[in-house]
Amino acid sequence: MAKIRTVLGDIAPDQAGVTLTHEHIRYAYNGFQNDHRQIWNVDSLASQIAPAVKSGRDDFGITTMVDMTPPEIGRHPELLAEVSRRSNTHIIATAGFFPQVDGMGIPYHWRRMPIDYIAEELARDITEGMVYDGKLTPYKVGMLKAASGGLSTKQAELGVGGRHIGFYEDRVIRAVARAQKLTGVTINTHTQPMEYKQRNPGIELLDLLEEEGADPSRIIIGHAFVHPNLDQLLAICERGACLQIDHIGIPWQHDSADELDELIADAVCGLADKGYIDRLVFSYDRFFSYVHGAPGEPDLLNENVPVGYIFESFAPRLEKKGFGKAELHKVLVENPRRLLAF
Template identity: 30%
Template sequence: MSPVNTVRGAVDSADLGRTYMHEHIFVLSADVQQNYPGEWGDEETRVDDAVTKLRELAAQGVRTIVDPTVLGLGRYIPRVQRIAEQVPDLNIVVATGCYTYEDVPFFFRHRGPALNAVVGAEVPDPMVEMFVGDITDGIAGTGVKAGMLKCAIDEPGLTPGVERVLRAVAKAHLQTGTPITVHTHPGSRTGLHVKRVLCDSEGVDPRRVVLGHSGDSADVDHLSELAEAGFVLGMDRFGINLDTTFEARADTVVELCRRGFADRMVLSQDASCYIDWIDPNVMAFLPQWNYLHIDKEVLPYLREHGVTDDQLTTMLVDVPRRVLAGD
């Protein structure tokens, strides 16, 4: 088996165990947090709360989570290291990349390819070097190496900024072999753009790409088309039932399993210990959106509706291991 980078160092992919492929620890607006620290509150309280929640997750038998928190989501690895040290039964795989739905962050707007017309030649994108460095050398001097690449394409579609990030992520993947997770908007079929740019144009193997948030759609025919193309479908927002229902999310997984696509799906919740994008009062309307929901409610429902234990193991153990390690 191949090694996989985690916060505490590389682990053998055979030891990843049950893996949730899309769980955040903190999702934060860095400028707000730095300039209005009262919003965050006490650092030790936040860290202790995260340790408690992740220990509860590990107690359910989950052995690994992928935290796809990158530029644009408030990634801060030293804090994650502190937490990981106190939850020794849980592997945490962190990511590198850039999260945007439209333009690149201002830092990149007048660097790299943006200068091609000015200098009359092709200028390398600094994102590629940054992402590769996070994977090969470690992040911000922490020694923690990223084990996943992350980008996004949402309802605005394939804007020039989004395409630039997709291509930078693809190039970093081809240099390092690190798998990719893409935030997608299945309602507008953005997975097809991912296929065209990452795979058809850049040459990325779709088997190493997770199309995140595929479970936001109940269009099983469209999801089947993506699975048949080789992609891994991220059924990874269990508990977020504002525009859909628990049953719709779960029934989509049931039907895809019935169609033979258990080996093209991963399960997760896209939960976090704290996300400052949402007024805390709103969380009362999302009682199932937490790390423990899959084990407590999703898996029993899937079993009751015909999903076998072998299929669950495939989605929770085998597919994550194959994506992360390329095994």
């Protein structure tokens, strides 16, 4: 029987409801664990985060969120579980890695491991539970993450196999594909938006995942709508993969949310007109808690988007273009329900 795996246990697909497929309950850079200014406890942090998540459920019907935070950038199993309990919201955790960019991403331990070893450990996150601080927790994963790309100011260099994917990224992406074959869980992805101005990094990532036997119908390409190019988006859909419309209300690499929202809305309607509405999911990429890199660092755009922005601002924009309530239900309920079930 198909199920969706949340941190508090499996649910039936029809229990998922409105689902955001790429959020971050807590986002932190590796190394914060040894910072005197970053001492915290689950109870107090959950009490800060849960009200915003609960507001999403109570006020806008957001029943399920996928937390796309891998371990090296702050995934904390008990915090995810406690926020889920306090907000009455289903939270789905992720196994995988951020790209090896500017010292972030794949930790040295994992760079040393064989691909099959990594794949088996990712699968164990799904089947047995996440490990934290040397201990096995009862909280399991329901999504896999594959990631590629350079910095927003720098294109990724040409790497393994003629792709703009580095040596260690290539290995862990292959491991993610193999973990999917072991478990059947969907793969969600990070690509660098600026790179779509030069080529189609979503296709490069798909090529590598499929080379290892991943199912394209269970792959979501993320961040491809920050600089939307309809031909590139159609090429991804034609390969059988899905697209995540994220950064709604977050003007990443743009001057304003209004500017980006209009570009995204046109692309969404263009894809729907071409018959690809069943390949779309929506999200913010919101940081509900973010560990700042230095004292006085300003809030990021990801921290400030209102949890109801999709419903209060973006949906009316879409509706003016002919993308109404039935279409919104498709991308917020039906499509994620299908992708999360395994």
